[in-house]
Every structure is written in C-alpha cells, then in structure tokens.
Amino acid sequence: MKKLTRRQFMVLSGKAATGAVIFVACGLPERELIVQSPVELPEDLVRGEDAWFATTWGDMPGGDGLIVRVMEGRAKKVAGNPDFPVNAGKQSVRHDAALQLLYHPDRISRPLMRRSKGGALNPISWAEAEIEMINALEAAGGVTVVTNPLRGHLGLVAEQFAALYGGRHIAFDAVEQGVLHGAVDRVFGQSSLPDLDIGEAQAVLSFGADWLSTWVSPVSLSVKYGQFRGQGHRGYLVHVEPRMSMTAAAADLWIAPRPGTEGEVALSIAKEIIDHGWASSGDIGAFMENMPDGALDNYGASAVAERSGVPEERLKRAAEKLGTNRPALAFAGGSTGAHANGSFNLSAIYSLNYLLGSVGSKGGIRSNPASPLSGVPSSATGASLEEWENEIAQWRGGNVRTVIVRGADIVHGLPASVEVKGALRAVPKVIAFATVLDDTAAEADLVLPEKSFLETWGSDIPEPGPGYQTVAFQQPVVGPTVNFDEVGLVSDARGFGDVLLWASGDGLGVSSMEDLVRNASGQLFDLGRRSDSINAPDKRLFFNGALQRGGWWDNGATGDDLGGAAPNFMELGKEAKYSSTVPAEEGEEFHLIPFQSNALLDGRLASTPWAQQSPDPMSSAVWETWVEINKRVAEDLGIIEGDVLFIRSVNGEIEALAYPHPGVPPGVVGVPMGQGHSHGGRYAEGRGQNVMSILTDIKDSETGALAWAATKVRVSKSGLRRKVPKFEGTVEAFPTEPGVPVLVVGPDETAHEAEEANHHLHQQSIYGGKE
Amino acid sequence: MQQRRDLSQTHTNRVLLNSQLNTPSWWLPTVILLGIVVIIGWVVIGFILNKGLGVTGLSRPVFWGLMIVTFVFWVGISHAGIMISAILRLTQAEWRRPVTRAAELLTVFSLLTALLFPLIHEGRPWRAYWYAPYDFARGIFPSVRSPLVWDPSAIGTYLTGSTLFLYVALLPDLGNLRDRTTGWQKVFYTMLALGWRGNPRQWKLQTIGGILLSALMLPIFVSVHSIVSWDFAVTTGVEGWHSTIFAPYFVIGAVHSGVSAVVTMMALMRWLWKWGDFIRPEHFDALARLLIVVATGWLGFTFLELIFALYTLEGPELALREMQIFSWPWNVWFIVFLLTGYFIPVPLWLFKKVRNNIAMMFWTSILVNIGMWLERFFIVVPGLARKTPFTFAWESYKPSPIEWFLLGWSVAWVSFLMLLFARFFPLVPLFEQKESQVFTTNVKIGRASVPAIIREQE
Amino acid sequence: MTTEVFGKHKWGMVVDVDRCTGCQACVLACQVENNVPLNTQERYERARGMAWIRVERYWEGEFPDVKARFIPILCQHCENAPCEPVCPVFATYHNPEGMNVQIYNRCVGTRYCANGCPYIVRFFNYWEPVWPESFRNHLNPDVTVRSRGIMEKCSFCMQRIRRGVRNAAKENRELEDGEIQTACQQACPTDALVFGDIDPDNNRTNPGRAYSMINDDRAYTLLPRLNTDPNVIYLAKVDPDREGGAGGH
Ligand SMILES: Nc1nc2c(c(=O)[nH]1)N[C@H]1C(S)=C(S)[C@@H](COP(=O)(O)OP(=O)(O)OC[C@H]3O[C@@H](n4cnc5c(=O)[nH]c(N)nc54)[C@H](O)[C@@H]3O)O[C@H]1N2
Ligand code: SF4
Numbered sequence A: 001m002k003k004l005t006r007r008q009f010m011v012l013s014g015k016a017a018t019g020a021v022i023f024v025a026c027g028l029p030e031r032e033l034i035v036q037s038p039v040e041l042p043e044d045l046v047r048g049e050d051a052w053f054a055t056t057w058g059d060m061p062g063g064d065g066l067i068v069r070v071m072e073g074r075a076k077k078v079a080g081n082p083d084f085p086v087n088a089g090k091q092s093v094r095h096d097a098a099l100q101l102l103y104h105p106d107r108i109s110r111p112l113m114r115r116s117k118g119g120a121l122n123p124i125s126w127a128e129a130e131i132e133m134i135n136a137l138e139a140a141g142g143v144t145v146v147t148n149p150l151r152g153h154l155g156l157v158a159e160q161f162a163a164l165y166g167g168r169h170i171a172f173d174a175v176e177q178g179v180l181h182g183a184v185d186r187v188f189g190q191s192s193l194p195d196l197d198i199g200e201a202q203a204v205l206s207f208g209a210d211w212l213s214t215w216v217s218p219v220s221l222s223v224k225y226g227q228f229r230g231q232g233h234r235g236y237l238v239h240v241e242p243r244m245s246m247t248a249a250a251a252d253l254w255i256a257p258r259p260g261t262e263g264e265v266a267l268s269i270a271k272e273i274i275d276h277g278w279a280s281s282g283d284i285g286a287f288m289e290n291m292p293d294g295a296l297d298n299y300g301a302s303a304v305a306e307r308s309g310v311p312e313e314r315l316k317r318a319a320e321k322l323g324t325n326r327p328a329l330a331f332a333g334g335s336t337g338a339h340a341n342g343s344f345n346l347s348a349i350y351s352l353n354y355l356l357g358s359v360g361s362k363g364g365i366r367s368n369p370a371s372p373l374s375g376v377p378s379s380a381t382g383a384s385l386e387e388w389e390n391e392i393a394q395w396r397g398g399n400v401r402t403v404i405v406r407g408a409d410i411v412h413g414l415p416a417s418v419e420v421k422g423a424l425r426a427v428p429k430v431i432a433f434a435t436v437l438d439d440t441a442a443e444a445d446l447v448l449p450e451k452s453f454l455e456t457w458g459s460d461i462p463e464p465g466p467g468y469q470t471v472a473f474q475q476p477v478v479g480p481t482v483n484f485d486e487v488g489l490v491s492d493a494r495g496f497g498d499v500l501l502w503a504s505g506d507g508l509g510v511s512s513m514e515d516l517v518r519n520a521s522g523q524l525f526d527l528g529r530r531s532d533s534i535n536a537p538d539k540r541l542f543f544n545g546a547l548q549r550g551g552w553w554d555n556g557a558t559g560d561d562l563g564g565a566a567p568n569f570m571e572l573g574k575e576a577k578y579s580s581t582v583p584a585e586e587g588e589e590f591h592l593i594p595f596q597s598n599a600l601l602d603g604r605l606a607s608t609p610w611a612q613q614s615p616d617p618m619s620s621a622v623w624e625t626w627v628e629i630n631k632r633v634a635e636d637l638g639i640i641e642g643d644v645l646f647i648r649s650v651n652g653e654i655e656a657l658a659y660p661h662p663g664v665p666p667g668v669v670g671v672p673m674g675q676g677h678s679h680g681g682r683y684a685e686g687r688g689q690n691v692m693s694i695l696t697d698i699k700d701s702e703t704g705a706l707a708w709a710a711t712k713v714r715v716s717k718s719g720l721r722r723k724v725p726k727f728e729g730t731v732e733a734f735p736t737e738p739g740v741p742v743l744v745v746g747p748d749e750t751a752h753e754a755e756e757a758n759h760h761l762h763q764q765s766i767y768g769g770k771e
Numbered sequence B: 001m002q003q004r005r006d007l008s009q010t011h012t013n014r015v016l017l018n019s020q021l022n023t024p025s026w027w028l029p030t031v032i033l034l035g036i037v038v039i040i041g042w043v044v045i046g047f048i049l050n051k052g053l054g055v056t057g058l059s060r061p062v063f064w065g066l067m068i069v070t071f072v073f074w075v076g077i078s079h080a081g082i083m084i085s086a087i088l089r090l091t092q093a094e095w096r097r098p099v100t101r102a103a104e105l106l107t108v109f110s111l112l113t114a115l116l117f118p119l120i121h122e123g124r125p126w127r128a129y130w131y132a133p134y135d136f137a138r139g140i141f142p143s144v145r146s147p148l149v150w151d152p153s154a155i156g157t158y159l160t161g162s163t164l165f166l167y168v169a170l171l172p173d174l175g176n177l178r179d180r181t182t183g184w185q186k187v188f189y190t191m192l193a194l195g196w197r198g199n200p201r202q203w204k205l206q207t208i209g210g211i212l213l214s215a216l217m218l219p220i221f222v223s224v225h226s227i228v229s230w231d232f233a234v235t236t237g238v239e240g241w242h243s244t245i246f247a248p249y250f251v252i253g254a255v256h257s258g259v260s261a262v263v264t265m266m267a268l269m270r271w272l273w274k275w276g277d278f279i280r281p282e283h284f285d286a287l288a289r290l291l292i293v294v295a296t297g298w299l300g301f302t303f304l305e306l307i308f309a310l311y312t313l314e315g316p317e318l319a320l321r322e323m324q325i326f327s328w329p330w331n332v333w334f335i336v337f338l339l340t341g342y343f344i345p346v347p348l349w350l351f352k353k354v355r356n357n358i359a360m361m362f363w364t365s366i367l368v369n370i371g372m373w374l375e376r377f378f379i380v381v382p383g384l385a386r387k388t389p390f391t392f393a394w395e396s397y398k399p400s401p402i403e404w405f406l407l408g409w410s411v412a413w414v415s416f417l418m419l420l421f422a423r424f425f426p427l428v429p430l431f432e433q434k435e436s437q438v439f440t441t442n443v444k445i446g447r448a449s450v451p452a453i454i455r456e457q458e
Numbered sequence C: 001m002t003t004e005v006f007g008k009h010k011w012g013m014v015v016d017v018d019r020c021t022g023c024q025a026c027v028l029a030c031q032v033e034n035n036v037p038l039n040t041q042e043r044y045e046r047a048r049g050m051a052w053i054r055v056e057r058y059w060e061g062e063f064p065d066v067k068a069r070f071i072p073i074l075c076q077h078c079e080n081a082p083c084e085p086v087c088p089v090f091a092t093y094h095n096p097e098g099m100n101v102q103i104y105n106r107c108v109g110t111r112y113c114a115n116g117c118p119y120i121v122r123f124f125n126y127w128e129p130v131w132p133e134s135f136r137n138h139l140n141p142d143v144t145v146r147s148r149g150i151m152e153k154c155s156f157c158m159q160r161i162r163r164g165v166r167n168a169a170k171e172n173r174e175l176e177d178g179e180i181q182t183a184c185q186q187a188c189p190t191d192a193l194v195f196g197d198i199d200p201d202n203n204r205t206n207p208g209r210a211y212s213m214i215n216d217d218r219a220y221t222l223l224p225r226l227n228t229d230p231n232v233i234y235l236a237k238v239d240p241d242r243e244g245g246a247g248g249h
C-alpha cells in the first residue's frame, strides 16, 4: 500500500473538515445537534421568580378583573383576578388571546401617514404626526370621535375631548346592545344592566343571549352558571334561541322558535303560568298592571305553538319548570333583540320577572348601584344603526372635517348598505389609533400606533356589576415600550387616552391617564369607606392597594330597588319583519342567524392566532368561516361537510364552508362573525368572509338598531369543496354506545346505576329486545 | 414428464457463473436505472430527516401509517429465506437446492430494508441508538417491557443469523470463483473465501454449520414475526390490534408472502439468466402446492380475526370493521385484498397446468404480495383511525406522495441490491447443484427412466 | 431528591361534566401556560392540532330532540398507564406522585405511546413549532419548548406543582389544598375542573376538595374496562329529563 505523506494527510483532513461543515450546514438544524441530557426531567426545570400584576381590560364588555404573570419584563400569561368580584378569578379564551395583541408581529411600530386620499401609508415620526393631528383638530369643521363603547376614564376622556372640540363622540358596537339597554330601562327604570343572580336561581329562562359564550359578561355569567349547577338542588335552565349556541347546548330544555317570535313564546309561558296558578296574585298584578285587558288572550300555548313552530308540549314544559321552581328569572338579548320587534321581545321577556316575583330578590334580577365616581361613564353601548346612518350622512355631506377612530372597525362591522368606506373618503382627515392595522385604520389618513391594554393606565366600571359598587383599575404590566425593529419587542406606541389628553392641552385639566386614575383612587379614598377591598391609611398606600387588588369595591353599596310593575310593552311594534330574498332561481331559502364567534367575537380578536385557532364550541371549526346547516336538510340538498356554499341576501353574497350538524333548526343557517378582514395582520388578512356585509338594514322599530337577525338568504352550492379546518375528526361524533364517554345520569341516579342501565340498553339494541 | 437433464459439472459452472465471468448486456442499464431511483430515494429520506414527519400523511390518532405497513411487509418477505432454506434443508426437500441462495439473500436484503422504515419513521432517528442496551454514563437503558425493544433484538438476531447462513453456504462458490478470476477480482474473492480448499474437513464443517444454523434459525423464524405482531397485539387501546391470534396469524401470513416472493424471484432468475435447466417447472409446482396449504391456513386466520373481533360486539370494534369492509374506499380495497391475497391465486394453483406455467406463477405470486401488503395496511391503519369510543377524534388517513414513493422505492432498492449481488456472486449455489447431481441417478421403472436421489446411509 | 421532596402527594383531578359549557377557556389557558405550539390551519386540516386538554362535543339525537354534550379530556394520569410500558426508552414514566410524566429530551419519537394511550391525549410534533420572533416573548420559561419529532401531553402543570411545593417548603409549612391550581382549572369559569391531592393518607385529617369529590354518586372514569385506573375522575352530566335510565327500573 502507498504511504501517506504528511502533505497528503493535511489535504485529506482539510477536505474531510469541509465535507463535515457542508454536511452539517445542509442537514439538521443546529440546535438538534446540541447534546441534551436525556435524563433531565421536566420537573427539574422550574427556575426564576415571577410576579402577577392585577389589571383589567377596559375595552371588553363585562369588565373582568385580570392578573398578568410577568417574568423578566415580559408578560407571560393572562388570568382572571381571583379577588375581583365580577369574574372571581376566571377567564375566557379572549383574555388569553389578548396577550398576543401585545406581542403581535404585525404591530404598527411608527405613525403612518397618507399624503393624499388613495395614496400609500408611509412611516413618519411622532413629531410630524403631532403636528398633523393638531392641524386637523384646529381646522374649521366638525370633529367626530369614533370608539368602541367605552366605560371608565377612557370613555370620559373621549367624551370630554369631543366636547372640547365641539364635536361628538359616537360609539360603535357591531352587535349593539342598544335594544337591550332600552328594554332594561323601560322595564326596570334603570339604564345600566342589572345583576342577574343566576347562581342562586332554581330556574332560568333565557332568550337569544349566548350568555355562556359571548353575551354581555360571559365570564361572570359562566361563574354563576357553575354555581347554578352546583347548588344542593340543581337548577333548571330553559333556553330559547333559533340556533343551538353554547348556551342552548347547556340548557336542560332548548326551544328553537321561528326567529322573531321569542316575545310571543315568552307571553305564552306567562299565560301558562298564570292559568295554572303558578304565580301569586301580587306578582300577576305587577306583571299585568299596565297592560290592557285581555292582553294575553292571543297567546295561548296552541296558538303560539302554531306561530312560533315550537311544539306545544315544550312551551308547557318550559312554563311548568319556571312556574314550579323558585326563585326563577328570565332575561334576553342577542338575536332575540335583533329583529324589527326586538324591543317588544326583550321588554316582554324582562317583564316576566315581575310575574316570577324575581325583581330585586335573591335568585332574581337585582339592580346595580350608580358608580361611585360621578361623571365617569358606567354604562356604554354602541349607537344605533339609525344614528350611524345620520352620522355618516354628515361625513358624506362634508360637514365633518376630522374623524378620529379607535377600537371600532366600522368598515368591517357596519352593513354594506351604509357604505362607510365612501363616507370616510369624503372626510378630509381620518385619524386612526390602532395596534394592528384593521380595515378602518387602513382607510385613515393618519394612523397612530396605540398601546395595548397591558401597557396603559385606565379604569373600568364593570357592566353589569356584581350588584354593588365596583371600580376596576388598569395599569401597565410591562415596562416602557422598545422599538420593535431593533429588539423584537413592543412598538413605539402611545396610549389613546394620553394622546387625547395631550392634544387637548390643559383643556381637560390633567395631563395623563395615570394622573386621572390616581385622582380617581383619591376620590375613592375620600369616600372614607376604608374597610372594604382596600384598607389603607393614606392616599398613596390606598392607590398601591387598589393596583395590587386590581380595583376597589364595596359590597355593602348595593343598588336601589327596581321598579314595581311591568310597563305596557304591548304598544311596542310586535311584528317581526324579515328581509326579502334574492329572487334567484337557485338555492334554498333560509333564515340567517349570524353569531359572535366565541374567540374572535365580532372580529376584534381576529388578528391573534390564539383566538383564530381556538375551536368553536359547537363545530370545533377554526381559522375559517363556516355555515351551520341542519344535517337532514343538507342531506336533502346534497350538501356535505366542506362544500363551499354561496349565501346570498339582497345585499350581497358570501361563501362559507358547509358544516351540517343535527343541532341546527331546519329553516335556519348560522354563520359566525369575525372573519373576512382585508387587513388585520398576517393572521386575519383575507381569511374567511364577513357575514355582516350581507345583512340588510332592517331596524328595531323602537330604537332604530340594526336587526341583525332579520336577514333571509338563499343558499346554494358552488361546486367546490374544501376541508373544514376543525378539531373534530372526520366522523360525525355520536356515541358508539349510550353513556360513553359522556355519562348522563337522571336526577336521582348514581353513575353506577346509569352505567348499568346503559349497558342493558346497549345489549338490547344489539340482541334486539332480549337481554 | 421428464424435466431434469443430465448436466455436466463444466456446463453447470459455465451457466451459473455466467453473471460473474461475463456480465449479461441488460445488467448495467438496469442497475443504473435502479441506481438512479435508489439515489432519489436516499435524497427523499434525507429530506424527511431534514423536514420532519410533517411531510407524511400521518395525523392524530393515525400515528403509524404506510411506513410501518411497509416495514411489516418486508419483515414478512424475509421469512422466505428461512422457510425455503432451513426448513426444506432440515426436511431434506431436494427441490429446494437451486433457490436456497436467492431466498436467503432476499431474507437479508428485505430485513435490511425493513429495518430502515421504523428508523425513518421515528421523530428523531438520530437518537435511535438509545434502543441499544448500552449504558453510556447517562444512565439510560432501554425498557425491556417495550415491544419496540424486542423488535430490534429479534430482527437483529435474525439478520445476523441469516447473514451467517448465507455466507457459510457461499464459501464453496467463493473458492470456485477465486480460482477462475484474475486481477482485483481474484484478490476480492481470495479474501472472502477464507481459504476454502474444498478438503473433506472443510466440507464437513460447512455442512454441520449449515445444519446447525438451520436448526438455530427455526425458532427465530417463528419469533420474529410473532414479535412484530406483538407491536400491535399488546396495545390494549387499539381495537383491531389487541388480539391474541396475531402471532401465528402474522407468521403464517409472512410465509405466504415470503414464499410468493421467492416464486416471483425464481421466475425472474429463470428468464434473466436463462437458467431453465436449473429452475424448472417442478420447483414452481412444489412451491405452489406448499402455498396452497399456507394460504388456506392464513385465510382461516383472517376470518378468525374478524369473528373474534365481532364476538365482543364493542362499538369501536364494530365501527372499525364496518369501515374496513363496507365503507368507501376501504370496501374496494378489501375486495382487492381478498381477491389478490387468496381468491385469484389459490384456485388457479389448484390446476397443475398453472403450477407448471412460469408466467402464471410469476403473476399470481405478485398478486399475493399486493394482497399481503394490503393485509398489513388493514391491520395497521383502521384500528388507529377508529380508536376507542372517542368518535370525536376518529380520523382518516391519506398517505402522502412521499410515503407512496418510499414504498415503491423499497422494491427498487431490494432489486438493486439483488442485482448488485448477482453480479459478484452466483445466485444459484453451484455446490448444491452439483451435490444434487451427484446424488441423483436415473432409475429404470418399467420403460421410463426416472431420476432418483440416492443417499449414503450413515 | 425529587422523590423525597415531591413524592408525598398523589395528584388527581375531578372533572364535573355537568358544569362544562364547552367554552374552551381551559384549552387555551393550557396552551398558553405550557407553550403548546400554534395550531395553524394546516395542522387542523391534517388532524395534527394539539390541545393537552380538549373539549369533545358529542351529538345525541336529532333535531329537535338533540343534545350536544361537552366533555373535557386531558391525560388521565393512569396508574396502569398503557402508554408507559411500550416506550422503548423510558421517555414516559410514572412518577411517585401518581403522574404520567413525559421527558421530552429522552423521547425518540416512535409515537408508540400515543397508539397505546386509549384516551388519545398524546400529541406528536410533526413539524418544528414556529413562533414569530415577537411571540417568543410570551413563552413560559418554566416549560420546555418541544422541538419536532417528540411527543407531548398534559403534565398536570408540573411546573406549577413544583413552584407550589417549593414555596411551601421554603416557608416551612404544609401545602394547602387548592393552593396549586393547574392552568386549565384556573381558567375554567364554571369550576368544572378541580385539581388536588387525592392520596387518602394526606386527606385523612382534612379532606381536600378534589378528594371529597372522587367518591361522589356521579363519579365515573373513562373506559373502565381497560383497567387503566385513571387519576382523573369524571362526575356525570345530569339530565333532569333523562328517560329509560335506572329511574325507570
Ligand atoms: N380479569 C380476568 N381475566 C380472565 C379471567 C378472570 O378470572 N379474570 N379468567 C380467564 C379464564 S379462566 C377464562 S375461561 C377467560 C374467559 O374469557 P371470555 O371468554 O372473554 O369470558 P367472558 O368475559 O365471561 O365472556 C365473553 C363475552 O361473551 C358474551 N356472551 C355471553 N353469552 C353469550 C352468547 O350466548 N353469545 C355471544 N355471542 N356472546 C355471549 C359476554 O357478554 C362477554 O362479553 O378469561 C380469562 N381471563
Ligand atoms: S385482559 Fe387483555 S390486557 Fe389484560 S392480560 Fe388479558 S389479554 Fe392482556
């Protein structure tokens, strides 16, 4: 064999080394090659100290108290504040997902400006942006401040700021609660929402409101639901809604009436209760006092069964459960109020509480006291569609020079008939505050990067409150912002409230939200009620205490008694109206029930991937827009899961993936809200379709609110099919045998008895009768 | 019919060493073609290692798929070698002689291929050495309770044993080749022949070695596929897996597919190297008769499995069988499985004409292996797709193109290895052939002259 | 040391199916707490979504007599865990506190344990998890981020247990019942999930909440016929209108 010279050896080893480098470079990722200890247990990995800061998320309906886990200056986890009376330490998917608003990769890091309408948005400095903003405010013409419904100090600042510039503050809520607030005011004489004492009730009758998922204050209501189920004698829940929502699924008895007939269903239940003598004469009096004679004559169970499509037996069962289990309460919202007769429906239903004797009592409906901070908004709701139409006419007419938008994606949320985009283009200066560019901010001339709720000061007065005075404090839980480009952290954003305060000079008397919150704490200290949530000798320590506990509350400060008798709601418009449908030849006619997505709500969380990927409770679908359709109806129409369906109203068309299931009433299709954004960051952009865009402009006859559940559509197949992204597998999930895996027991049955009974049932089904 | 011809030893040498001494013209293009496929395959495997198993069609709960099916398939094929060599050797079946080497070779190469699949199919194959009972200071030792530890031991033993077996049987032929070659080839064969001279002592040792190895391999033969079956059978949570009949069911299925693969190979050898004199219809006839028995036994197990499954009347089990047998597209594949695995080949083999028709035997044996591959698919996948009563998690499985490619590639890879081997070593053992000729004389029975084997009485 | 300090407990969870509304709060809370990768649309389409705790929804009946039943399913921390013996490298094992533990860096990714687990609660990282750089800020430093090729599952929020036990030891006191909350339990608005020590020895003098629930009339376990002996106990859903049950016999 030839001898290897030293020179050859060097050459060879050099080649080998190069080869090794190339092999590594094109092979496995570097970190895979780091030798790990295969015996290090996960349990030995816990290191470092963490801190939990209390705060709140003032932008959300409900007003839940939160705690945020912070380690090394980074927020790690959002959870419910266990001290806070509204949500008692509990949370929803929305709260966890909101953390991603803070660290969103598409956060706007610098002010952006458009030189001319239709031009591109270009980055500018804050100094330039400040000049632009002041110029816009000082120019002649009106100013309108558009926000989400805001309570607490941010609401106060927005209102006062608009007043300072002689403009107006108008709030937008895609699923507005105006009809609800109107009805509560009409029935109980109180405009802020009452406390629903579900936890202590023996029977609950709810209509339309998906209160376990998205309605009003879902976390606190879910906490109460847990108590309702856990009582010594388990409560009975009747839920009336034309779509099987989470709440309908949780109900012991679900009634799916023809959309718009919910008020009639309530009255037939009332009539049954009265006829069977399940109500005291005093309660009957309170209920009927202001009503014309024979008001209920037309609402016999069989007649209403006919009109509402609900089997008579179910109406009677509901009445019996309500009539014979006390305390009992009734409430409504959601799609029940979203009809031309929405005010009638809600008023009739809330009035039932007089009949049930549950107004102002334990296990019933209790008032919430006025806020201890006078002047600070404690109740908020979006303007009605009618008001919006008027406002937008002003914009289009050139009467508004400057529109400031914050937290309200009106381009996405208002029905197409309003044509917001065109109106916005007619406004000379549109200034938008945003963390991630949404569809409305994308129309603005000046976009200002906004801090998230985890970086700003603020306060909230929860609505509905827990039945006593409560104020939540919001504080920055992570440190000062750092430029996103350099360190990959948070953007160079400013708080909406702080910018408004700055722009008003000394006009509002304070210079920062922090001062406002500190002053509010001082006001509370001055109330002298020191033995409540915070016990502190001076204002400074009191403020610290308020920040530590996440707020201030006084469970002795309850509200006044609610009114003594039901109003005469019979005078309200009783007729439900529906839109006509496209006269198209093809497609089957359905009633469209849009619903708020459990995770995205109306779309305000669409930019966060955690919300996007959180399975819908009913379908387990994610990342897309789907349409719920009855399984048998779908079979008849030859529709199978994943078929791309056209959903056409007289106002337009969207596409959605079919998800047939047995829980959909035959004449109805349900479509989730929240998708179909043309902006909103990488996770929202161009994803799914916006059901709001095809709603027709039918309004509630009393309040002028959008009757968003009154649209009829035609559904037809497009011929395409895609896989529905969902967590559920490919098989329709029915149990293979009774009681597996969800064991159901009767009221006095033990698990063991139920298992045996199920076993016999199963044997019978196999061996055909004999065992 | 008189099939055997009297062949001189020179003729035998010339014909059987044809491939080594003067390469046939089709050899190089075929090997290059297969080589290209093989290289692409290795690149694809590299791609999987680089990207991760996301490139497969696997999901939750279908965590195992085509690669495990293919693994079981090749382990099954590997049973051919021992079945033909060891068992037939021990039972002194004379017709085994021309095919023993090829069958053993198939065992070795299919085992090598089989082992590859679980490796690629691991999440972190670069950690596979953790299976080895090698306490490397970090205190990690494999869990002897896991069938995945039994598996490598069983297959490793089988691979070692069959490689030795192959080598021992190759020694006389290596000596023969050493004596007929020059240059580098001579060096090559000299090294491999280990000083084989063909003296009586060496012959004796070689024969004893062969017989001992045969006897040793027999329990391994039974154990290997039993253990592979336990990968599935011990899994209580998967209906369709947790079955006590799996061990014998898998073994008999393996024999069915392995022997069929040998038939396929014999036909190819006869055609490609024109070894009609050595690989004769009578051999096919004998194997076909063996197959009829094996296949029928196997079919019995197949139905037994279904009956056992149905006997419990449990929801998921019923759903699984319902899917497997009645729902689209499984139903079509189930029929294809039954037809190819049994109902086409076996009835055909009942006819002597078919048994002696090389082309018919070739195609029917291929059908069997299509059927047997499908059988493994039906065992591995449906149980996972209909796992336990959590219908909410029931899934389907669509293998990705990469998985399909690897299945095809594995066939090319085994063929490539076989052809490469055939270039350098005789596929038909010369010494066995000559031994058989020495033992054979023609005996006159009436007017016919019939070949008969004469053995020395010891 | 691990066994000495931590092995005094037997952790378990009681899941009240009657309270669960299917709200998914537990699912996301667990995902956030435990650095479970983002479930992209592609992952869902290929049935590779990960949820250490998942809420399954079962249909019963047809409209209008239709019910949707929710049940949260997490690792049952089986005492006789079928996932454990099949692992060739001891990457999943039973610890002295009754928990089934997964050692990520020991796992070679055979997915055999996942086949073995009858509750389908094991999740495999088919892809390397991808986090945009900015989202890495919210990763929980107490929990390993799993690379591709390995198996993961509910750990009973091991890191929280460790913190709780250590804090109590540091302060030289006994751990209180309810002091340690898993992330899913903490989130659950209806209080359907109750985690705690279910070791009879530790509950003799002062029974903890979870312990006092495991012998409830409604208590049952999933797939009892497999004899896995889970440490997660379910309380049956109540249907006041249930017919054909034992009430009728
Ligand atoms: N845990 C445990 N395991 C054991 C044993 C033990 O004592 N304990 N014993 C061992 C012994 S000795 C034996 S023999 C085996 C027995 O094991 P198996 O044969 O499995 O016995 P079983 O569970 O009694 O019955 C099997 C099934 O048959 C059903 N069955 C009953 N009658 C009929 C019928 O007429 N027709 C049909 N189609 N089905 C019917 C039953 O409902 C049951 O589901 O178990 C062995 N394994
Ligand atoms: S019952 Fe099943 S799991 Fe248990 S020992 Fe018998 S065969 Fe094995």
Ligand code: SF4
Pocket (backbone or CB within 6 Å): C086, C087, C088, C089, C090, C091, C092, C106, C107, C108, C109, C110, C111, C112, C113, C114, C150, C151
């Ligand atoms: S996937 Fe990991 S934990 Fe599971 S059996 Fe394989 S090596 Fe063990």
Ligand code: SF4
Pocket (backbone or CB within 6 Å): C074, C075, C076, C077, C078, C081, C082, C083, C084, C100, C116, C117, C118, C119, C120, C121, C122, C153, C228
């Ligand atoms: S539930 Fe599954 S993963 Fe958890 S211990 Fe039991 S078998 Fe193992």
Ligand code: SF4
Pocket (backbone or CB within 6 Å): C029, C030, C031, C033, C034, C052, C053, C074, C075, C153, C154, C155, C156, C157, C158, C182, C183, C184, C185
């Ligand atoms: S116990 Fe912890 S790890 Fe397990 S499901 Fe709950 S949150 Fe997830």
Ligand code: SF4
Pocket (backbone or CB within 6 Å): C019, C020, C021, C022, C023, C024, C025, C026, C027, C055, C072, C187, C188, C189, C190, C191, C192, C193
């Ligand atoms: S958080 Fe609670 S109520 Fe919501 S899905 Fe989970 S277990 Fe059910």
